[in-house]
Amino acid sequence: MKRAVVTGIGVVAPSGLTTEDHWRSTLAGERHVSELDGRLVGQVPGFAAEGSVDPRLIIQTDRWTWMSLAATRQALDDAKYDPAAHDPYATSVVLASGSGGNEFGQREIQALWSKGRRAVTAYQSIAWFYAASVGQTSILHGTKGPNQVLVSEGAGGLDSLGAARRVIRRGTPAVIAGGTEAPLSPYALVCQSTSERLSTTGYRPFDADADGHVPGEGGAVLIVEDAAAAAERGAQQIYGEIAGYAATHDAYHPERPAPDCAQLVRAMRKALADADVTPDDVGFVVADGAATPALDALEAQAIREVFGRPVPVTAPQGYVGRLCSGGGALTVATALLALRDGIVPAVGNLARPGHDLDLVREPRQLAADVVLVNARGFGGFNSSIVLKRYREEGLRDAG
Amino acid sequence: MVTGVGVVAPGGVTRAAFWDLLTAGRTATRRISFFDPADFRSQIAAECDFDPRAAGLTPQEIHRNDRFAQFTLVAADEALKESGLDLGATDRDNVAVSIGSAVGATTRLEDEYVNVSDHGRNWHVDERYGSRFLYQALVPSSAATEVACRFGAHGPAAVISTGCTSGLDAIGHGHQLIEDGEADVVIAGAADAPISPISMACFDAIRATSARNDDPEHASRPFDATRDGFVMGEGAAVLILEELEHARRRGAEIFCEVAGFANRSNAFHMTGLRPDGLEMAEAITDALGQARLDPTAVSYVNAHGSGTKQNDRHETAAFKRSLGQHAYDVPVSSIKSMVGHSLGAIGAIELAACVLAIRYGVVPPTANLENKDPECDLDYVPKNAREQRVDVALSVGSGFGGFQSAAVLRRWS
Numbered sequence: 090m091k092r093a094v095v096t097g098i099g100v101v102a103p104s105g106l107t108t109e110d111h112w113r114s115t116l117a118g119e120r121h122v123s124e125l126d127g128r129l130v131g132q133v134p135g136f137a138a139e140g141s142v143d144p145r146l147i148i149q150t151d152r153w154t155w156m157s158l159a160a161t162r163q164a165l166d167d168a169k170y171d172p173a174a175h176d177p178y179a180t181s182v183v184l185a186s187g188s189g190g191n192e193f194g195q196r197e198i199q200a201l202w203s204k205g206r207r208a209v210t211a212y213q214s215i216a217w218f219y220a221a222s223v224g225q226t227s228i229l230h231g232t233k234g235p236n237q238v239l240v241s242e243g244a245g246g247l248d249s250l251g252a253a254r255r256v257i258r259r260g261t262p263a264v265i266a267g268g269t270e271a272p273l274s275p276y277a278l279v280c281q282s283t284s285e286r287l288s289t290t291g292y293r294p295f296d297a298d299a300d301g302h303v304p305g306e307g308g309a310v311l312i313v314e315d316a317a318a319a320a321e322r323g324a325q326q327i328y329g330e331i332a333g334y335a336a337t338h339d340a341y342h343p344e345r346p347a348p349d350c351a352q353l354v355r356a357m358r359k360a361l362a363d364a365d366v367t368p369d370d371v372g373f374v375v376a377d378g379a380a381t382p383a384l385d386a387l388e389a390q391a392i393r394e395v396f397g398r399p400v401p402v403t404a405p406q407g408y409v410g411r412l413c414s415g416g417g418a419l420t421v422a423t424a425l426l427a428l429r430d431g432i433v434p435a436v437g438n439l440a441r442p443g444h445d446l447d448l449v450r451e452p453r454q455l456a457a458d459v460v461l462v463n464a465r466g467f468g469g470f471n472s473s474i475v476l477k478r479y480r481e482e483g484l485r486d487a488g
Numbered sequence: 489m490v491t492g493v494g495v496v497a498p499g500g501v502t503r504a505a506f507w508d509l510l511t512a513g514r515t516a517t518r519r520i521s522f523f524d525p526a527d528f529r530s531q532i533a534a535e536c537d538f539d540p541r542a543a544g545l546t547p548q549e550i551h552r553n554d555r556f557a558q559f560t561l562v563a564a565d566e567a568l569k570e571s572g573l574d575l576g577a578t579d580r581d582n583v584a585v586s587i588g589s590a591v592g593a594t595t596r597l598e599d600e601y602v603n604v605s606d607h608g609r610n611w612h613v614d615e616r617y618g619s620r621f622l623y624q625a626l627v628p629s630s631a632a633t634e635v636a637c638r639f640g641a642h643g644p645a646a647v648i649s650t651g652c653t654s655g656l657d658a659i660g661h662g663h664q665l666i667e668d669g670e671a672d673v674v675i676a677g678a679a680d681a682p683i684s685p686i687s688m689a690c691f692d693a694i695r696a697t698s699a700r701n702d703d704p705e706h707a708s709r710p711f712d713a714t715r716d717g718f719v720m721g722e723g724a725a726v727l728i729l730e731e732l733e734h735a736r737r738r739g740a741e742i743f744c745e746v747a748g749f750a751n752r753s754n755a756f757h758m759t760g761l762r763p764d765g766l767e768m769a770e771a772i773t774d775a776l777g778q779a780r781l782d783p784t785a786v787s788y789v790n791a792h793g794s795g796t797k798q799n800d801r802h803e804t805a806a807f808k809r810s811l812g813q814h815a816y817d818v819p820v821s822s823i824k825s826m827v828g829h830s831l832g833a834i835g836a837i838e839l840a841a842c843v844l845a846i847r848y849g850v851v852p853p854t855a856n857l858e859n860k861d862p863e864c865d866l867d868y869v870p871k872n873a874r875e876q877r878v879d880v881a882l883s884v885g886s887g888f889g890g891f892q893s894a895a896v897l898r899r900w901s
Contacts, residue, residue, distance in 0.1 A: 126612060149758075177755060178770070186649065188626050189592075195611075198601050198686050202608030206527055206689040213690035215758040215888055218591055219628070219649035224889025227753040233767055235751045236891060237657065240592075240629045240647035248646055255664060272626075279604060279615040280597075280626035336644035338585065340636040343552060343624070352642055355581065413627075467623065468633030470645060 093254040094479050095328040096319050097168025097312035098422045099160035101269060103131040103305055103409040107163060111419075112426045115405050115434045116452050122291060122303050122410060122438075128282075129291060130273050131305025131410025143229075149212045150225060151190030152306075153271035156415075157222040158229065160310035161265055165230070168312040169325060170263060172230040179318075181234030181261045182227045183253045184310070185245030185268035185414035187466075190217040192274035226265060234261040239268075239414075242466030243377070244336065246308065246417025247474045251334035253313040262318035267418035269308035278304065284467060286381055292411065294378025294404035294436055295385050297443030302380045308415020309422040316479070328425040332459075332477040333364025339469030346383050347469065350391035356471040357395045357461060364459070364475035368396045371475075372457020373433050373449070375424045377465045378404030379411075382443075388463065389444035399447040401455065407437020417464035421474065424460045428478055431456040489735045489900060490743040492571025492728030493840050494563035494677070498534035498721055498827045501543060503566060506827075506837075507844050510852040511873045515826045517719045518704045522683050530697035532704040533683045534721035534828030538562075549634065552621045554593030555681035557631040559724035559833070564635050564675050571728040572740060573673065575639055584643035584671035585635045588658030588678030590651045590832030590887070592628025595684040600625065635675055643671045652792075652887030653751065654678050655725070655835025656895050660749035662729045663895075672734040677726030678836035688720065694759065696796060708829075709856040710793035710822035711800050711864040718794040721828025725836040727843065744846045747779030747880075748896040759888055761798050765806025768884060768892040772810035775894040781880060783811040786818050786896075788851050788876075790838045790883040791868075793822020794829050799886060804864045806884070806892075819876070821869040825855035835885040835893070842881035842897050849877050 098108045103121035105111035114121070122129050133156070138147045141159035150158075165171065172180040194217035200208035215221060220238045227236055235256055239248040246268045253266035272281060281287060281304050288301035313331065314324065337356040341347035361368060374396075376388055392402060405423055406416055427433050433453045442448045458478040465471050495502065499509040499516030509516060516534045525531035536559070540550045543562040550558060568575070575583070600622055604613035615622075624630040632645040644665060648658040655678030662676030691697040698717040700707035708719040735742055752767040752774075776783060789811075792803055807815040823841050830837065845851055850873050857870035879899045886892050 178752065182753070187629070191626075194597075195601070197690070198598055199605060199608045199611065201686055201689050202602055202605070204608075206685065206692060209686070209689040209693050211690075211693045213686070214694055214696070218651060218888070220590070220651040220654075220887070220889045220891070221758075224651070224753075224758055224891070227755050228757065228890060231755045233753050233755045233770075236650065236753045236889075237661070237751075238649045240589075240627070240649050241632070241645065242627045242629045245629075252661075255668065259664075275612050276601060276604070277626060279613050279618060280622040282615055283618065283620050284623040336646075337581070337642055338633070338636040338645040340580070340640050340642050340645075343630065343633050343637050355642075466629060467627060468630060469636065470629070470633070 091258050092316040093257045093313050093331040094316045094319055095311050095425055096314050096324045097164040097170060099163030099310045100422055101133060101136060101156040101160045102307035102419050103133050115423060118435060120408050120438060128278055129303045131303055133307045149216060151193035151216050153190055153269055154222040154225055156269040156271060156307055160269060161226055164310045164312045170312050172232050177231055177233040179262050180232035181236055181256050181264045182223045182232055183237045183249050183256055183264050183266045184223050185239045185249040186219040187242050187245055187270055187413035188272050189219045190221055191272055191277035193217050195274050195276045241470045243413055243416055244464045244466035244470035244472040245414030247464045247472035248336060250331055250474060254331050257315045262315045264313045265310060266313050267310040268414040270413040270415040271306045272304055272413055273306050291438060292380055292407050293438045294380045294407045295444050295448055296439050297441040299380040299385055303410040305410025305412045308412050309418040327479040329428050329476045330479045333360040333475030335359030335363055336472045341469055343468050346387060350387040353391040353471045354394050356473040360473035360475045366459050370459045371400060371461050372455055373401040373460055375420050375462045376402050376404045377463040379465060385444060389446050401433060401449050402446045403433055403449040404436045405434040420462055424462050424476055428460060489730050489732050489745055490727050490843050491730045491735050491740045492567040493843050494566030494726045495840050496536060496559045496563045497723040497837055498536050501538055509826060510823055510841060511850050513853045513855050513871055513873055515705050515855050517708050517828055523685055528688050529692040529699050530688060531701040532707050532719055534719060535683060536722055552624055553634060554596035554625055556589055556593060556679045557634050560587055560631045560679040561634055561638060563677055563724040563726040567726040567728050580640050581642045582672040583641040584665050584674045585632045585641050585645035586648060586658045586662040586674055586676040587631045588648045588654030588832045588836060589628050589631060589680055590654050591680055591682050593625035594687060595681050596625040598684050598686045650887060650891045651889045652831050653835055653885040653891040653893040654832030656885040656893040657751060659727060659836060659839055660895060663746045663749050666729055666731050672731045674729040675726060676729050678833045679724030680831040680833040681722045682831050683720055683722050706856045708795050708825045710795040710825050710854055711860055711868045712857050713859045713861045715795045717796050718829040721830035723830045723833050723837055725840040742900045743843050744897045745900045747898040748775035750774035751893040754890040756890055761802040763801055763805060765802050765809055768803060768806035769809035771892050771894040775896045779896045779898060784814045785880050786882050788845055788878045788881045789818055789820040790842050791820050791822045792884050792886045793824050801863050804866060815866055819851045819869045820866050821852055821854045823852050838883050839895060842883050845878045845881055846897060846899050849875060851876050
């Protein structure tokens with residue numbers, strides 16, 4: 090079976106406009122939550138499309154796509170992978186999008202209802218819909234492999250990586266995967282407030298005082314490659330292998346969390362089995378950390394049930410907010426950096442630990458080989474992914 | 489294996505009504521009734537006469553969901569009933585959900601925006617005037633959640649949103665979940681309900697939709713020399729995909745097999761198509777290869793056939809490139825001539841039509857085809873359905889963003 094490895098990372102997030110800035114900020118424990126129109130949000134400060142996106146494309150696309158294009162450029166540079174140097178069918182784009190081109194869409198609907206239908210621009214038909222970032226990315230980089238767009242709210246980032254691995258196993262050597270989100274325009278914020286999961290005091294995963302999350306923008310894009318193809322082209326770095334992935338759904342109630350954590354437990358166990366590792370092999374867990382008392386309690390219970398020992402648990406997203414589909418992608422990027430440097434970042438914004446878990450309070454030196462990442466989506470989506478330090482001898486074993 | 493089919497389409501909700509429409513060659517396109525379209529360039533659409541209460545949805549499901557998610561639930565309900573699958577006796581951990589949609593809850597998002605912005609007056613909108621279910625509208629993943637919750641499906645669930653190929657891609661995704669052993673059963677389909685002012689306005693702006701407003705019944709004219717764009721539609725279709733042994737063990741009636749699925753991107757333009765049809769041809773060839781079928785084995789081609797000038801030439805070229813001389817012999821038709829173009833939903837609705845073509849031995853026609861575009865020189869089954877045994881059906885889709893998809897269905901024996 091082909092193995093899927095991550096060879097490049099690009100980050101556009103509240104914590105930084107590059108991967109290394111994000112990593113430094115995360116380890117330093119800097120919080121990036123600010124006030125916008127009376128709400129707490131995780132904005133990406135200083136992000137300007139100018140400079141990272143072709144001016145022609147800026148007017149045709151939403152902020153969410155700008156961030157996606159900028160993160161993709163970084164990830165390709167980081168991997169030293171140039172799609173144009175390969176067969177056009179050798180590269181795919183598989184991204185998650187939870188909510189599409191919010192600001193663009195609001196502007197166009199506003200124009201329609203205040204000025205009439207002739208005020209709607211030609212670009213509304215290609216900027217707002219959920220496939221816009223994937224389409225623009227494949228056109229910009231000339232990639233003709235199978236594309237996909239996953240929509241599963243907060244679980245989407247992990248689902249895009251699971252789908253990327255499926256595309257690789259079916260014969261496309263390289264995939265641009267991950268996701269970004271830009272849900273901080275006024276209408277998107279109002280829509281999110283009806284989820285009854287927004288906090289007015291801050292995003293504090295696993296804190297005894299957790300009362301919801303802060304929505305944020307940004308995310309990450311990863312270059313995922315068939316390990317053998319990456320070796321053949323002389324890829325200089327491999328952050329880790331996507332060794333296991335699984336998704337389940339609570340299928341309980343469209344708004345309320347399930348009364349038990351059975352389906353999250355099942356996602357974690359399936360991902361571990363898929364990676365052919367045991368819970369004891371896992372060095373640390375990056376949790377979903379939804380930060381409602383009920384959802385945190387369920388995840389804590391699930392982790393205890395799967396591991397049966399005090400495994401180190403972190404949720405650095407507390408520093409930046411929940412980025413919907415961008416969140417899972419960013420969390421995986423962070424987990425891969427932690428594997429690389431042997432240091433686990435702390436749970437973001439944790440003051441009063443509230444659950445019976447080994448929560449990482451300060452960055453912790455930990456030379457792990459395997460990490461489990463969870464992400465859940467509103468409505469009951471559960472996804473888990475197992476990342477492994479990549480060993481070439483494993484490649485030879487696999488033939 | 490396909491073991492169930494459910495359809496919500498213009499001209500009649502239910503699979504039977506849909507098939508009656510197609511085999512009679514009737515069209516369901518008409519002047520828009522959902523809002524006053526007088527100011528719009530294109531004032532026509534294929535609307536569903538849909539009563540969610542009569543179709544079996546609960547008041548809460550109706551209140552919580554946009555029309556596209558309501559369509560999804562009703563089509564899924566019909567497909568499951570028809571499949572005879574007893575969910576109580578099924579391991580629901582292995583039942584997955586894969587729903588395609590191009591534009592999700594766009595209609596509800598727009599309706600609510602009018603309220604919270606006071607008719608587009610205020611950029612800083614007032615949430616007190618909005619539905620408490622706006623979040624479900626913002627994230628179209630709600631359609632997959634609704635299906636999972638209604639049927640207790642605990643397997644992998646997702647909405648697939650690749651524009652106008654969403655329906656084909658969602659069913660293709662479901663097919664791959666079964667191939668990879670990640671599910672025994674997949675509730676796979678697609679829905680869209682985009683007949684709203686913002687959707688009509690944005691397609692007006694790029695003149696993609698037909699302006700044959702004085703003759704709505706004959707406005708959707710794929711492959712005809714006088715075609716002038718697509719006619720907006722809405723609807724949903726859901727297929728029950730089932731792993732072969734699982735279907736056999738319970739003695740299910742097997743309609744046909746999903747024998748191949750492939751997709752490619754043209755990496756060319758968000759809305760433009762190169763006339764050579766190269767990438768669609770690649771997808772067709774890949775899908776036929778997975779099915780281990782020679783192009784000459786194809787007995788029916790369900791075209792994307794949107795009725796725009798460039799699309800119909802693009803895919804005619806793709807068929808010639810991938811099927812060779814057989815492209816001239818095989819019947820090719822576009823049901824968009826009758827049910828319009830429901831964006832992401834149509835790929836699933838067209839696959840449903842292929843399942844029924846195999847089952848009943850009837851090839852649906854291309855309505856309104858009077859005079860072929862000289863550059864579209866295949867057998868497009870003009871106006872009248874054709875009784876003919878169909879063993880292998882090929883369905884293709886093409887979407888904004890450059891997406892090209894193909895699926896092959898084969899009679900099961």
